[in-house]
Amino acid sequence: MLSQEKEPTPYYPEQGHNICEDAVYSLLPEGLEPCDARVLFVHAHPDDESTSTGATMGLLADSGAQVDLVTMTRGELGEVIPCELKHLEIGQPQCTDGGQALGEYRSGELSEAIQSLGVHEHLFLGEGVSAGKETPAIFYDSGMVWGADGRPEANPQASQECLTRTSLDIQVQALMRVIKHYRPHVVVTYDAGGGYGHPDHVRTHEVSLEAVKNLGGTADAPCLLWGLEGDYSSEDNRVQAVIDGSVARKREAMAAHRTQVIIASEDSYQFSNLVVQKISARETYRLIWSAPTATVVSASQEKKR
Template sequence: MLSQEQDSTPYYPEQGDTVREDAVFSLLPEGLDVHEARVLFVHAHPDDESTSTGATMGFLADSGAQVDLVTMTRGELGEVIPSELKYLEVGQQQCTDGGQALGEYRSGELREAIQSLGVHEHLFLGEGVSAGKDTPSVFYDSGMVWGANGRPEANPQASSGCLTKTSLDVQVQALMRVIKHYRPHVVVTYDAGGGYGHPDHVRTHEVSLEAVKNLEDTPDAPCLLWGLEGDYSSEDNRIQAVIEGSLVRKREAMAAHRTQVIITAEDSYQFSNLVTQKISARETYRLVWSASTVELSSSS
């Protein structure tokens, strides 16, 4: 039995709920023309790009920036919402492939979503320019379970080939190859808490930060690394960036992920747990890392 202090309802932070007085309204470094800007987003699963940063990605693409995306896994362990597709879900009697078919299906959903977001190029970690001799071609979804306090916990049945159980260094080297290829001015991922705390989100933050730090003081280094803000804290004095993007673009991209997302109204949605969340056109970030000579732009 849960204590009165515990609430087992899955918890998600509200995006853009609080804006600091000293917030900036751009992710770009000072003096960079948006039409010359290259921004690389790094996400854990298909649908994260749309639900977490879709308004920002659409806004940047509309403004003329090159928006690229790396997705770490194919989301093989996601729960499936449509009843006619339940056979794809791991744990269902009909599913005998460990989620491979679901990963392929969700990859198709992602291809549709990124068209709505204006993404220039996309790849999964382990393929294309990220591939290496010792790099797996696929990093599998680690999955998660909800704890008694409504917060994510590690999946006890995660496979040895999943993102959180394979080599951090191998993943860092793979992402470094991506950064060297695309030469982004800005990299955007999750903050250290992984947004709402999914273990793969946390690992994605760790990989992104290490990759950027390893490239520091080289010609391939980006200027800035931003982390998607989770719970707002008044004690967090890092620079906050606020992006007011396109609700329409974000909602269209989210709707493409039909195995994962239910659009319940123009500005609300649910995952399979049916916890209603706001579709927010305002997305906020915290500065995780910056090159020593870079100044921030305050313009929108």
Template sequence: MSILDGVHRILFCHAHPDDETLATGALIAHLVGRGIACDLVTASRGEMGEVVPGPLAHLAGDGLEEHRTGELAGALDVLGVDRHAWLGTAPARAEGLPARRYRDSGMEWIRPGLAGPADANDERSFTWAPLAEPVADLVALVRAWQPDLMVSYDAGGGYGHPDHVRMHEVARAAAERAQVPCAEIRHEPGEGVEWFDLPETLPVVAEALRHHATQLTVQPNGTEVVHSGGQREEIVTAVGLAG
């Protein structure tokens, strides 16, 4: 029995542009190839992200928000994502509320591979908003788009980014309210995890990642990326889902 049995449309819930490709690009490409429609909601536009040194470095700060919006659109076109929404903007906005742009909350590295909250915060940020507000926004989107399954981070947000943790909380609460199954992303096989090993998706994922050029650089070997902070990482082509 698979978590995908009877599933025809999935809503992926991510925090920033590039998360959808880094964490779940291989799975999205695989699902689209199987005829399962994939939609995406993104919480923020990644305003606090560092920028890769080089010709795009001038975008750090002013200009990064809109540029990353374009990067995301290019990546989603490659992956075959059907629809995209920004949390806080219709149709992902609770009825009767004016549109809101949830901002990137930022992060600091606690140790290699584990992030935590940044010292400074902004009342416009995703983690600053009372939980009920983004939950109501996501419920509105779920009711509009009618997914059969929602997918988001585990309780630790994958590597601890506060926006990832918050999106986990928002997705879980919205799924419960809307009575839609919700699966968590897993990075290692284990009990209760349905594992997808998808090496054949590597060329598509690499092509999608090239659109996120402010945040990372796909290496000439086509199997690794170097992030804006200098971290080198294998492109992920295996991912698990746990209900």
């Protein structure tokens, strides 16, 4: 009898269990009121904004901040949950367009989700103010495979036009144009590990960091760059921000991504792999970069707001 290899169980870090004693409770620089703030979120695929930072985005919107969003790809390589939409998934016999129809469908889901999150403006990298002479109109989803340890690995069949195989410099220049246009005080993306490690998340971190660093010292530079925390490390000495945000807005936005997300209960959800995860109002971040004159809001200052 042939033995069957057991599929690795996907690993997802869960935030909120480890809080530093000196953690702060705001993403904004000292002296900036939420109602005056502009915050730009940079994510890899539709649904990432909701599942990863939805509570934070909802809280900022409720406080009067201008919340804008850049999405790097349209998620063409995502797995599809509803049976009636399975034909959109690459690998299915009916799917002959390389995931283009799925990308369009997920774009519609994203449009619905960002209304729930209170997003002011949204664009995909390559369109609108990010467009440039050498910039592709679309950066395609790179996809991923699960490694034996349950961690994401590069997809060997990724297109040459996908995010991780196209020019980092072109992507950086495109995001710099976005930052110059929106003039955010704060940019929020992933930490270097990409949250749970998806290759597109890692690339999105790299693009965001390079774009902000290139603008450093200019009038267009943001004050702070935060990265969504992945695995907690007690040896990480960077400033940690803990945001207890809007779980109602987050859950509603997640529900809009029907092809990708199952709302299993009031406080839990699943992706297509059916690993149960918590819908949490608590999201944590690490400070990646700050302007020389910028200072984060301390816990005592936040209580006075």
